[in-house]
Amino acid sequence: MTPGLSLAYRRRASPLHAARAAAGGIYCLGLVLCALILVHPVELLAVLVAVLAAARLAGVGAEVRRAVLPMLVLVLAISALNALISRNGLTVIARLGELPPFGQIDITLEALAYGLVLGLQLLLAVFVAMLGTATVNPDELLRIFRRISLRSALTAALATRLVPVLEADGRRLADAQRCRPPDETRPRPRVAVVRAVATGALDRALDVAATLEVRGYALGGRPPRVRHRLSRHDLAFGAAGLALIATAVAAKLAGLAGFDADTTLSIALGPPELGLAAGLILIAVAPFADRRGIDL
């Protein structure tokens, strides 16, 4: 097996890895809810800083950074698309004239800004998902879900197990096709390769299903409830996750961090917004300060 070919959980010496899956899950949920609830660009940038800092402090910064460039391209694409199709905003920055089937196209600052915010929210959701994938033990998480819904959790477990297996199969198949003589007279249609991969996937799925059978999956037992005392890291990350959610909800209810891009662009930028941004970063990073008991 080759570790590190794709993003996957690996236990490392970090406070986030030392926290139980439920606490890590709440922490990631807090970050992603902040990104979805707060649409103010400064707050979103603060969440971005918090996520990147958390990834770095958890020792998975390199893995998350690998997605920065493709995600930035996606953010710009979303922004451009929104600018093309949105009719909102009065601040026209470019007139592109008639463009069938869209009609008159005027690029407005508001549509561009709103597209950027949407793109940033998507980027944050992806980054938090990557952080969670790399730091939250999937087996522990699935154990929690198996207690709630056995079949769907196991389907998810199977699917996650098949991903690396099929990834390896796909690489092997591609290598085998590259080993064919170059001047072969019979060209291989791409669809044949895809079909071979699909057939292989079916075989693999059958093998994994047979293993599930002989490990007693059909008996349908649920994992027992395990009661362990909460560690300092469980408490820290669980509390941080809840604090992030509470802060975001409170800010929303209080009307803080206002952002309007319907008619003219209006971004509130005063001490409350900057304080909120600093607070979000602080809450997200604080649990990493205590590094006791994180060794493998």
Next chain:
Amino acid sequence: MSVLAFDAVTYTYPQAGTPALRDLSFGLAPGEFCVVAGLSAGGKSTLLRAACGLVPHFHGGEFAGRVVVGGLDTRDHGPGEIAAVAGTLFQDPETQILTGTVRAELAFPLENRGLGAAAVARGVEEAALALGIERVLDRTTRELSGGELQRVALAAALAGRPELVLLDEPTSQLDPVAGDELISLLRRLNEQWGTAVLMIEHRLERCLSAADRVLVLAGGELVCDAAPVDFLEWAARAAPALQTPGARLLQRAGMRPAPAGVKDARATLRAHGLLRPPAEPGPDLPDPPAPAGDAAPKEPHRWRRRAPAPPPALRFDGVWHELADGPAILRGVDLSIEAGESIALMGRNGAGKSTLLRHAQGLSRPTRGRVERAGRVALLLQNPGDYFLADRVADEVAAPVLAAAGLAGLGERHPRDLSGGERQRLALAIVAGGGPAPAAVCLDEPTRGMDRAAKGDLADRLAGYAAAGAAVVVATHDAEFAASFARRVVLLADGRVIADGPVGEILSGGWYFATETARILGGDGGVLLPEDGGALLRRRLTDCAPRWGAELA
């Protein structure tokens, strides 16, 4: 009472014309270690799948007769219930690992049975300790080697302390060291905890000494059920392809009884005064060649210019393969392989054999150094099935190539319906048969899961490529196969060539990288194969026995 009982079992897979098992009856006593042998497609895997309940519950088909496992009739109880009394381990470790961490993998079967938290935790700890994997309990399964994965899968199968463990060629994907370790583990489980073992294995020399009994299947029928020594006597008469190298060696020397392992064979030789005294050291291994430009001795100057030597078929010049953020897989490999040469590339898992072959073909590029090729390099990777894209064998390669591969009559078959040996011949025909003649033919672990007849056929084909002028390079763990086709052996460790020399020298002086014949004879005379060893022993019996007998006395 038997822990496993087959009673007149006949089974036919769905849409199959003939039964895979025919009127099969036998019983396995508690604590018995039983090996299932037979040529490919004899019904061995089907037997195992019937024993664990996958046949008929998972595979469907027509089932007659009765299989009782630990008191559970498989007609009434599915594989999940049978898992409580019989742990099962298949060949491929990758598809037997279901979760992300070792601890979760071991807990999974116990949790499925609805055990409490304390029982699950205890079961995990005990299985881990029994198999010596307690140090990797919190590692992710992606980080483990093939040998470690197979051990984890075995631990998961044993987590509930079943009375019986069923294994389908568990060592086929492991190097000799990991394979021997697994067999030792099974023997320990069998001896210390009384776990009954039913194991399918092609390389009988690996496990026969641990077995109490051997079952032989042919065409789905039980054709032999005997103790190992009796089985070997039977095989000498009825199925020579199933004889172990040790048994063939002693048979050719005209000695009895047939040995179940190296220890028995050496005891027989010692009794005949034919074993060389152990004090004598084995042959020194030749050093690997010095890198070009190093302090290699220069040839004396000659006035007459010699004709330039033909370029090597393959040349590795200081080849490094370093992973980004990872270790170096190859560390400055220097190797020159001439046209027509046959080389076995050996070394434990992770030594760099497969990577070296990928560099030979150009699938990977060196991070330092270079690879020179005299022409096209045909590379057959480990899984022949990866090469097949068409629904008909005839659509994979041109008819003349198919005929040359001995597959002319199988053109209408689906490639996946071919036997293991036929699939490999087809894949080899695809990579080596089409296009210009290859300068080198490289194969990565081609004998996994092959019986001796198929291995012999492959060795003949490789000799054909070498005779046609291609360099043949085969990465293999199978010392017997290496001895049958190679003239030279290159031993790799940690990405470096640690020994490079004639096959007789390299494979006659070690423990792991040695044939069974060489281990029995202690490297005597550099003999590797039973046929040569038998001839040597016959000569010794007539010439030297009196002198050695006197020395020993």
